[in-house]
Amino acid sequence: MQLHVCFESVQISASILLSSLCPKNILGKLQTSKIFERLKLTIKMSKSVNYIKSASRLRNELRSRTVHERDITNERAPPGLRGRELGMWYAQRSKQRKEKELEKKLLSGPSIYLPSEKVEQLKKEIVTLQANTSSDLSSRVDSSHFSRYRSANFMELIKTEKEAIKLHRSSELDKRLYDDFQMTTKTKGYTQMLEFRQKLPSFQHIDEIIDLVTQNNVVLIAGKTGCGKTTQVAQYILDHALTNMEGSKTKIICTQPRRIAATSIAERVATERGEELGHSVGYQIRLEKIPPRSIGSILFCTTGVLLKFLEISPTLNEYSHIIIDEIHERNAITDVCLALIKKIIEHRKDLKVILMSATLNEEKFVEYFNDCPVIHIEGITYPVEELFLEDIVEETGFDNFSKDTRKEPIWCQYKYKKQRINQANSFEMIVGNYVNSLRGKYSQKTINTLKNPATETIDLKFIQHLIQYICCNKPSGAILVILPGFTMISQLHDSLLKDFPPSKFIIYPLHSLLTGNDHRNIFRKPPDGVRKIIVSTPLSETSITIEDVVYVINAGKMRRPFFDFDKGATIFEDEWITKANEIQRKGRAGRVQKGICYHLYTRGRSNVLEPFEKPEILRIRLEETILSLKVLCIQDVRHFMTTLIDVPEMSQIDASVNCLRRIGALTDKEELTPLGLHLAQLGVHPKVGKMLLLASIFSCFDPIASISAALSFKSPFYTVMGKEDLCNRAKRKFSPDSDQLAVANAITQWRTDSINQRSFCHSNFLSHSTMVMLDRMKSQFVQSLYYSKFLNDSQTGGIENNRNSENVDLLKAIVGGGTYPNIAYRSIKIRKGRRIDKIITTESKRTKLLPSSVNGDPNAQYEPGFMVFQELNKFTHNYYITETTSNVSPFGILLFGDEIVCEVRDGVHYISVGGMIEFRCNSDTIDIVVALRDNFNRLIENKILKAAPVSWDSDEGKLLTVIMDLLTVRNLYEDYKYQDVSDDDDDDEIKQSN
């Protein structure tokens, strides 16, 4: 009998830790789903009880806990119900029945009988291991390293550390800085730029800014686009200090939400001062920095970097001024920083805080910072004429709005019937009435056209007609079209290429999946007589600025993702933009001259747009935020959250705290654990952290580090519009059955080919800049794990770190460990001579693969089998799984997944994992799996309490070797290949999946 040992020193056993290190979305889902109940139970069980327990008993116990409604599945309708009510009653009954059936169903996996000689060999090895694994772990706990994080308190730290303010005045230094600045102002570079700087509207406010900043702790600067606040304010403060002999106690930090902004603004400011970066101006973003001189200087950084600074020095005692830019965007990190700063200034009266925002919703910030003074600065954008749908239809005479562009299957039409009726009603209410009020002001033809609800769905024919109209009737100037998604961009791009001759038009698609920042042509002015047309996602709204845009076509919709806890999927839906988006899009037309913005919706619609986006902190899962707060020594996270500008729901916080607890990052008392600290220091999501830890232990670090970096940042593979097939083929060359390994292999080959890296990237559709970034991230991972002693080689590619990096089966199993519990099964059916691939997740959802996945080639013939995936998405009506790896060993899932249950039915042994997949096997195989899991979980506990590299000559090394041996057993389930996973009708499952 295998007993699961519970150590007092660890609040949560390592098996739970392992089992629960799963993606935040899945963790979120677990909260509400039946699996959560299952997990809660297994946690209890695993603490002291033998975990080999009958699956049916487990299910029964679960059922008794999950019955929250009256069970009516076997009842008859109560007498007295008639007509509609009776119908509703039966509908509810059948729904409950279905749910119950679904709950019972485990995805039945293949048989996994180990060959008998293998069984004997593994058994022998395990016996020798077990004789030697009774060391007392609790005595080896090294708690001194993280005790600070449990005992210290952010507010106390501020109080004690404020004494150690590092800004001391030195008249000698003041003089030197003064002289240096006087020299600067005489240089040609400085004087040339000065002329331009003086024309900026903010220049008129210098005195006001300086006065208010001197007299107050907090000042808000609300400036319109083009007023120069971002580049000038920090300089005004610095210049004032330098000329008044106060340079030695002035150090300014200025945060930006995006990396590109931080670096490009720093460059710009350095140029304006006639300097190189690193003198009085510098920047710091993740993995990249040019620090300015230590005093009398400005540092531009991302908000995330500021948060890291606060971990080291809670009072920010190196700095005299903090400027937080773009606070109106309401990023989660920015909101957290504002709350922290509010606490810091209570104790650091000398600290000056300057908040900068666009001129919208500034009252909210003023109130938050106790009526701090506000400086309003006007912008110098050129006037932009705004035309709405009624004006555009009137002007262009377009009346051919298609009723419904897409043919839909019957079930879709049926399913969305109600939704459609609602939409039509709301259209009538909002737009219909408005259109009626236009009588007399617009032609009857226009009014009739606008009465069609189809005018509110994006019609690419109409957009193309409008572009044509602009090109024929309006003066030269670039056209920017803002659309919601890749498909529309692609379609419009293609049809424009067909109809607009390249001699007169140059057309760029702009999307984050495309080469994006790598090709600069998009910013160049086209030759005379050639018109530039950019078809873009909303990323051109803030992230990318194309100066010469004169015409903006705003389609009015935006694709917003939200996580559906019931479906366990990230759902993408096109929704109306906000008023704030509308203003921002309009502003994009007037950067260099006066422009026109075409809104493809009526003023009636514009009037009912929501004013602002919901702040990010209210929309996202809070695990990572809470973890960083814990590392900042904020013990009472719940209380802290109430001090934010917008307070998240308590249930939202509870859910995230519970997740962190199950991950093992927090204890039951919500204290940070060593693992939590490791995960926070790695700066990746817990699931990625898990992969990195597994890779360190199994000594296959380099490829997994590549994968981890790509998962945390982005895939280096890009797409070229019109060459999608070539791009996908290039990716498949690197791995036939794993998207993640394709990335890892691409990075390895890129690294090896050190001479022709750029051409290597070019010929394989890889982004060189992303590769460089990923490479740096890998170094950061290896350093972090080296310093915390998980690795004993500080190079990602070091031999010690990569004993098993060639073992593809191991790599796949670890990827599966990091993506758990996202598992899907591909089965093949031959119907009327046609192959039908059916991919089902463990939640019984039928999904598809994107053609960009190496496992999603529509022309390939894949073998049936398991795949693990990163995320489940829903676009329009279909579910898709992304970043897949197929042919993962079932033993990988059994070893790195969560609790396993073994049972015997009709003389056949079964082993199931996480209550999701069940494998047929024999008792020998079960014994081996259980023994290995048990030993491996103990090894993990051991490693986390006291990090140390694996010694491969000792028992732990032997254990890992045995596990790898098991993972590489092949051809386990030949018999299973062409068997169906379920006998259900296809249609039935489609219904379930929706």
Next chain:
DNA sequence: GAGCACTGC
């Protein structure tokens, strides 16, 4: 019937 929002340490 079927093709992909955007950031950050």
